[in-house]
Amino acid sequence: MYHPAVHRTAVITVALTALVAGVSLGWVDVRQEREFRLLIAEGDRAAAARREVEAVEAFSGAIALKPDSMLAYLNRGETYRRRGDLDAALRDLSQATSLDPTAPQPIERLGDVSAAAGQHARAAGFYQRYLALDDRAAPVLYKLGLAQYRAGRLDDAVEALRKAIAMDGRLVEAHYALGMTHRAAGEHDDAVAALLRVLEIDPTFAAGREELADLLTDIGRRRDGIEQLEALAALQPARPERLVSVGLAYSRLNQHEAAILTLNRAAERHPDSRLVRVALGEAWLAMAESGTDIDAAAVRRAIEMLAPAAREPNPSSHTLTLYGRAQLMTGNAAAAEQTLQQAIARLPVSPDAFRYLAAAATRLGHHAAAQQAEASLARF
Numbered sequence: 001m002y003h004p005a006v007h008r009t010a011v012i013t014v015a016l017t018a019l020v021a022g023v024s025l026g027w028v029d030v031r032q033e034r035e036f037r038l039l040i041a042e043g044d045r046a047a048a049a050r051r052e053v054e055a056v057e058a059f060s061g062a063i064a065l066k067p068d069s070m071l072a073y074l075n076r077g078e079t080y081r082r083r084g085d086l087d088a089a090l091r092d093l094s095q096a097t098s099l100d101p102t103a104p105q106p107i108e109r110l111g112d113v114s115a116a117a118g119q120h121a122r123a124a125g126f127y128q129r130y131l132a133l134d135d136r137a138a139p140v141l142y143k144l145g146l147a148q149y150r151a152g153r154l155d156d157a158v159e160a161l162r163k164a165i166a167m168d169g170r171l172v173e174a175h176y177a178l179g180m181t182h183r184a185a186g187e188h189d190d191a192v193a194a195l196l197r198v199l200e201i202d203p204t205f206a207a208g209r210e211e212l213a214d215l216l217t218d219i220g221r222r223r224d225g226i227e228q229l230e231a232l233a234a235l236q237p238a239r240p241e242r243l244v245s246v247g248l249a250y251s252r253l254n255q256h257e258a259a260i261l262t263l264n265r266a267a268e269r270h271p272d273s274r275l276v277r278v279a280l281g282e283a284w285l286a287m288a289e290s291g292t293d294i295d296a297a298a299v300r301r302a303i304e305m306l307a308p309a310a311r312e313p314n315p316s317s318h319t320l321t322l323y324g325r326a327q328l329m330t331g332n333a334a335a336a337e338q339t340l341q342q343a344i345a346r347l348p349v350s351p352d353a354f355r356y357l358a359a360a361a362t363r364l365g366h367h368a369a370a371q372q373a374e375a376s377l378a379r380f
Contacts, residue, residue: 036065036072043075052083070099074106081113089113104133108140111147120151138167142174149181157181172201176208183211188219204235213245222253240270244279256287274309278319281305285326294329302326310339317346321353328356333363344376351380 043058059076066072077092090113096106111126127144131137145160161178164171179194192215198208213228226249233242243266250259263283266276281302288298303326309315310323320343327336337360343353354377361370 032065036062036069039065040072040075043079047075047079047082052079055079068099070096070103070106073099074103074109077106078109081109081116084116086113086117102133104130104137107133108143111140111143115143115147115150120147121153123147124151124153124156136167138164138171138174141167142171142177145174145181146177149177149184154181154185158185170201172198172205172208175201176205176211179208179211179215183215188215191215203231206232206236209235217249222249225249226253237269240266240273240276243269244275247279247283251283251286254286254290256283256290259283260287274312274319277305278309278322281309281326282322285322285329288329296330299326299329303330315346317343317348317350317353320346321350321356324353324360325356328360328363333360336360337364337366337369344373351377354380 039058039062043055043062046052046055046058056076056079059072059079062069062072063076073092073096077089077096080086080089080092090110093106093110093113096103097110100106107126107130111123111130114120114123114126124144124147127140127147130140131144134140141160141164145157145164148154148157148160158178158181161174161181164174165178168174175194175198179191179198182188182191182194192212195208195212195215198205199212202208209228209232213225213232216222216225216228226246229242229246229249233246236242243262247259247263247266250256250262260280260283263276263280266273267280270276281304284298284302284305288295288302303323306319306323306326309319315323320339324336324339324343327333327339337357340353340357340360343350344357354373358370358373358377361367361373
């Protein structure tokens with residue numbers, strides 16, 4: 001029998017139950033969203049502080065709460081990329097892209113991961129996908145140009161880099177990459193112009209100045225190349241290799257006094273530098289051989305520099321080769337042969353070690369050893 005009062009009570013009970021359930025579920029959703037945001041913020045702070053392990057843990061917690069979050073996968077993938085775990089980065093960034101195919105940032109990061117793995121053609125493909133979504137991103141156009149350059153697609157690289165520069169004329173990295181691309185294509189005048197533009201924008205851009213110095217030297221403008229090296233040494237006086245590069249450049253131009261003066265200046269600034277001592281030894285050897293006869297005094301100065309460096313722990317093949325060459329110039333072929341045998345056992349091997357070893361072995365009548373050394377030199 002139907003009772004209206006009972007029916008109303010049942011309806012009210014059901015409604016209240018549904019309401020309580022709805023409120024409870026809503027509260028769970030709110031709390032979950034709050035925890036998710038806290039984990040993302042915690043991961044961002046850890047990543048900014050280079051605490052990658054903590055960042056990964058926080059982003060992993062966020063993914064556990066919201067497995068469909070593109071942001072959490074993106075952030076964790078970026079953290080993996082920064083710490084060099086490229087496989088994990090690729091996995092997470094691919095998942096981020098699948099969750100939101102219209103989001104450009106995961107696509108760019110996939111390009112960065114591919115570039116870091118040396119897969120430059122693949123990286124270019126990702127950057128092109130990004131640019132299909134946003135074709136006004138000059139930094140991504142630069143990355144595309146750099147990837148094309150590294151993939152050997154020089155014309156495509158020039159096109160992308162020029163577009164990047166047209167959008168942002170002060171993007172120094174794009175000018176630098178354009179200079180390297182023109183150089184790789186044998187377009188030396190354009191390469192010089194691009195690299196000079198780099199230095200107009202940022203005179204302290206060391207890689208650009210190094211590249212320009214090397215290019216100028218290669219095309220026969222050695223004096224101009226030395227000027228760039230001197231400027232670099234002035235900009236970075238704490239780095240002994242900068243003055244060493246200047247000194248050895250003078251030596252290659254047969255300006256031996258300038259080379260020695262420059263390297264002595266380097267020795268005064270960096271008295272404990274093995275690099276400087278070895279370079280001085282090399283410069284004295286070049287001076288010793290510059291005349292029609294060997295300059296015995298110059299050879300002695302070279303040995304003064306090279307002997308201590310050759311006796312230090314783990315001397316390089318280059319150092320041992322120079323010392324063996326100096327010993328050979330004094331007529332001590334036996335000592336030279338022993339030193340040069342050590343030189344060819346060190347990696348990376350200096351090719352000159354085989355040349356001077358063959359000469360020392362020949363003087364000693366060790367013809368089999370001389371032939372073996374000559375054969376090794378021919379393989380370089």
